[in-house]
Amino acid sequence: xxxxxxxxxxxxxxxxxxxxxxxxxxxxxxxxxxxxxxxxxxxxxxxxxxxxxxxxxxxxxxxxxxxxxxxxxxxxxxxxxxxxxxxxxxxxxxxxxxxxxxxxxxxxxxxxxxxxxxxxxxxxxxxxxxxxxxxxxxxxxxxxxxxxxxxxxxxxxxxxxxxxxxxxxxxxxxxxxxxxxxxxxxxxxxxxxxxxxxxxxxxxxxxxxxxxxxxxxxxxxxxxxxxxxxxxxxxxxxxxxxxxxxxxxxxxxxxxxxxxxxxxxxxxxxxxxxxxxxxxxxxxxxxxxxxxxxxxxxxxxxxxxxxxxxxxxxxxxxxxxxxxxxxxxxxxxxxxxxxxxxxx
Amino acid sequence: xxxxxxxxxxxxxxxxxxxxxxxxxxxxxxxxxxxxxxxxxxxxxxxxxxxxxxxxxxxxxxxxxxxxxxxxxxxxxxxxxxxxxxxxxxxxxxxxxxxxxxxxxxxxxxxxxxxxxxxxxxxxxxxxxxxxxxxxxxxxxxxxxxxxxxxxxxxxxxxxxxxxxxxxxxxxxxxxxxxxxxxxxxxxxxxxxxxxxxxxxxxxxxxxxxxxxxxxxxxxxxxxxxxxxxxxxxxxxxxxxxxxxxxxxxxxxxxxxxxxxxxxxxxxxxx
Numbered sequence: 001x002x003x004x005x006x007x008x009x010x011x012x013x014x015x016x017x018x019x020x021x022x023x024x025x026x027x028x029x030x031x032x033x034x035x036x037x038x039x040x041x042x043x044x045x046x047x048x049x050x051x052x053x054x055x056x057x058x059x060x061x062x063x064x065x066x067x068x069x070x071x072x073x074x075x076x077x078x079x080x081x082x083x084x085x086x087x088x089x090x091x092x093x094x095x096x097x098x099x100x101x102x103x104x105x106x107x108x109x110x111x112x113x114x115x116x117x118x119x120x121x122x123x124x125x126x127x128x129x130x131x132x133x134x135x136x137x138x139x140x141x142x143x144x145x146x147x148x149x150x151x152x153x154x155x156x157x158x159x160x161x162x163x164x165x166x167x168x169x170x171x172x173x174x175x176x177x178x179x180x181x182x183x184x185x186x187x188x189x190x191x192x193x194x195x196x197x198x199x200x201x202x203x204x205x206x207x208x209x210x211x212x213x214x215x216x217x218x219x220x221x222x223x224x225x226x227x228x229x230x231x232x233x234x235x236x237x238x239x240x241x242x243x244x245x246x247x248x249x250x251x252x253x254x255x256x257x258x259x260x261x262x263x264x265x266x267x268x269x270x271x272x273x274x275x276x277x278x279x280x281x282x283x284x285x286x287x288x289x290x291x292x293x294x295x296x297x298x299x300x301x302x303x304x305x306x307x308x309x310x311x312x313x314x315x316x317x318x319x320x321x322x323x324x325x326x327x328x329x330x331x332x333x334x335x336x337x338x339x340x341x342x343x344x
Numbered sequence: 345x346x347x348x349x350x351x352x353x354x355x356x357x358x359x360x361x362x363x364x365x366x367x368x369x370x371x372x373x374x375x376x377x378x379x380x381x382x383x384x385x386x387x388x389x390x391x392x393x394x395x396x397x398x399x400x401x402x403x404x405x406x407x408x409x410x411x412x413x414x415x416x417x418x419x420x421x422x423x424x425x426x427x428x429x430x431x432x433x434x435x436x437x438x439x440x441x442x443x444x445x446x447x448x449x450x451x452x453x454x455x456x457x458x459x460x461x462x463x464x465x466x467x468x469x470x471x472x473x474x475x476x477x478x479x480x481x482x483x484x485x486x487x488x489x490x491x492x493x494x495x496x497x498x499x500x501x502x503x504x505x506x507x508x509x510x511x512x513x514x515x516x517x518x519x520x521x522x523x524x525x526x527x528x529x530x531x532x533x534x535x536x537x538x539x540x541x542x543x544x545x546x547x548x549x550x551x552x553x554x555x556x557x558x559x560x561x562x563x564x565x566x567x568x569x570x571x572x573x574x575x576x577x578x579x580x581x582x583x584x585x586x587x588x589x590x591x592x593x594x595x596x597x598x599x600x601x602x603x604x605x606x607x608x609x610x611x612x613x614x615x
Contacts, residue, residue: 046367098557105559206369206400231503256397296404298368 001031001193001311001318003154005326007069009333010161017164017187019178021197024155024167029195033212033290035238035246036147036319037225038062039084041114041139043317045102050299051317052106054324059143061323066145073156078146078241084225085118085127086137089274095229096137114141129220129276144225144238145319173198175307189336191329192310195293196255202301202312207255207291210316211264212248215272217282220245228271235271244285247272249316260287292316302328309333346580348548350494350525351440351472353411355382358542359572360413360527361565362386362552369404371561376408379555379565383411385442388432389418402435413474415442420455422462429466441466442496442529442550443475451501456483460490467491476529479513481520488524495521496529496550499541503553505533508541518545535564535571542575543583 006018022028040055059081066079088095103115116138118126123136130136158165172179173192192198199205222239238246250264265287272279295301295313300321303310309329314321347354360383366372376384386405388398406412414432419425422445429441445462447455454477463473467490475487479497487495497517500506508514509531517526528541529550538549549572558564 048367102559204404209397253401254397255400256395296368296373297370 001314001322001325002191003151003158004065004322005191005193005311005329006163007154007157007161008326008330010158010163011068012330014333017166017178017185018158019166019169019171019180021170021194022168024165025152027151030210030290030292030314031147031318032151033210033288034147034316034318035212035225035236035248036145036150037084037142037236037238038144038320039139039142039225040320041103041142042084042086042227043320044106045099047298047317049106051321054300055317055320056141057324057327058320058322059141061327062143062145065323066150069150069153069157072160073153075149075153075156077150077153079143080145080224081141081143082224083126083138083140084142084144084227085123085130086139086227086229087123087130087133087135087275088229090134092230093135095231096135099137099229115139127223127226129222130226132276142225146240147319148240170197173201173308173310175305177307188307189333190308192308193312195312195314196291198293198310198312202295202303202310204296205312206253206294206296208294208315209250209252209254209256209289209291210248211250211252211260211268212246212288213260213265213268213284214240214244214246214286214288215279215282216242216244216285217279218243219278219281220276226275228275230271233267233271235268235275237272237275245272245279245282251316255291257289257291260289292318300325302332304332346576348525350383350474355411356380357382357569358548358576359538359569360385360529360548360550361555362550363405364552365556366561369401372556373404373408375555375561375565376410378562378569380569381410383413384408385413385415385550385552387415387417388428388435389416396435406436411440412436412438413440413442414438415476416444416462418446419444420446420458422458422465425458425462426465426469429471430469433471439471441471441473443473452503453501454478454498456480456486459483460486463487463492464490474527479510479517481513481516484517484521484524488521494525494527496527498530499528499537500531502530504531505554506531507533507537508544511544514541514546515544535567538568539571539575539578542572543578545579548572 006016010016040052044052066077070077118136118138120134124131169180173190176187178185196207225236225238228235247268292315293312294315298315300313311325348358357380359379359381361376361379361381362385363372414436416425416428419428425445433439443463445455445458446452459475463475466473473492474494474496475492476496477483484495500509525547527548527550528546532538532551533554541549555561555565
């Protein structure tokens with residue numbers, strides 16, 4: 001969120017200073033841990049309508065923004081809008097029906113075109129490796145982005161735009177001021193997007209533990225994110241370059257950041273194996289654990305006071321919501337700037 | 345008043361609800377309020393209780409003011425369940441415990457042997473144990489023998505929404521253990537099923553998924569509250585017995601009542 005906002009503001013001619021509590025090459029935030037799905041419909045199954053609405057706005061901005069970033073840096077960001085697929089094992093078929101019912105209830109039946117049933121043939125046309133499933137749901141508008149490519153590209157463009165960046169710097173945010181252990185600095189406006197770092201300032205902000213695994217095998221080639229619906233476990237598998245697949249994610253009401261548990265490893269692995277048995281020989285390349293910043297209603301917050309905007313609570317929707325919230329912040333800042341100009 | 349009495353405490357509500365699986369903590373709390381429940385379960389198993397990493401959400405749940413019923417969900421051995429029970433007592437300051445010892449991963453069926461062993465030890469340690477059990481009469485009796493004062497037989501496996509799968513066994517439990525508070529725990533998917541459990545004479549119903557996973561959890565919580573009130577009132581009112589033959593309760597206009605009586609007598613052989 002911070003990098004994206006800093007880039008957008010710098011493009012609009014603002015002078016920006018970016019503070020990051022972690023290192024720039026390997027950020028500490030959930031942005032580095034996530035799988036980068038931009039899936040407003042899939043998320044609507046568990047979430048209230050505003051998440052979907054903001055997510056649809058974000059989907060409109062990502063392609064253009066990615067294109068601008070790629071042109072500016074000459075580096076490719078893998079943004080893919082090939083939809084996503086939901087599947088369930090035969091005995092859990094009702095999970096697909098439940099998903100459809102839930103979406104119809106929240107969106108109305110006029111949104112049927114966003115949700116397409118696939119029989120075995122059409123499923124195989126899109127994802128040949130899923131031939132053991134008889135049916136699935138196709139959400140054509142959804143997308144995903146390789147965050148491990150996006151974050152360095154954003155860093156590169158920030159440097160090109162001569163933004164001042166302070167890494168490994170923990171801060172306290174106040175109206176028009178940033179406090180660090182070395183002292184205080186004054187700014188026209190402070191934007192606090194620290195996630196759980198702002199726990200003391202955002203009422204009810206909590207961390208929700210998420211665990212993710214990255215596996216590698218040349219034997220299974222998926223073309224888009226696949227979600228396996230199950231009464232107890234939820235699994236997504238997001239294909240990445242170099243035969244890698246990100247699988248996740250647990251959601252545990254805990255602020256524990258210790259390594260992934262054996263139980264979670266087994267649940268994620270066995271769910272993946274049930275999608276395709278060739279995953280059995282995949283190599284586990286990496287496990288990731290982080291805490292998602294969430295409010296008690298699991299909705300994002302944008303709080304404003306003179307000289308300070310706080311954006312937080314993106315929960316498991318960082319890449320889904322970030323552009324929409326950046327646009328909100330830009331609008332706020334533009335109004336603020338106009339008001340200041342009128343006064344002067 | 346028609347109070348639910350469990351371990352010396354009285355409750356007006358006969359609906360116990362879980363706190364997992366909701367779209368958000370805020371909706372969970374609203375749903376609990378709408379359900380009218382006075383007893384809520386919560387799970388610690390995956391939240392690193394030894395480091396209190398889930399404290400924020402526990403505090404949020406505690407603010408409901410309900411009697412907390414920590415559970416041992418996910419435990420597969422008596423040892424695990426007992427350790428978690430001790431942590432729960434320390435964290436929440438309550439000796440009430442929903443005891444789960446799971447014997448099968450797929451349908452989360454209770455392990456009756458581990459359950460009885462754990463219950464015996466926990467009762468000795470002063471816990472007020474509410475065991476989640478199958479509907480087996482002998483297992484239920486053994487649980488009473490080791491000191492449980494309340495039993496929670498399943499309606500059907502957790503999260504299935506299949507309602508009361510084995511009504512014969514459940515009816516047997518009710519008839520053979522008339523003085524034991526019996527709470528139907530798990531498998532309830534619809535308010536009608538909860539109502540049926542209450543009509544059968546069960547003392548209360550515990551559920552989670554059917555509310556938490558509903559499209560409108562708060563509204564569903566309220567509908568379960570009403571169904572359970574309705575079922576309890578029906579039970580207390582005395583349900584009519586089913587009859588083989590339809591019998592009009594008022595005379596039809598075109599037929600004198602004495603003819604109807606004769607006719608009914610001939611058909612039903614009961615007059």
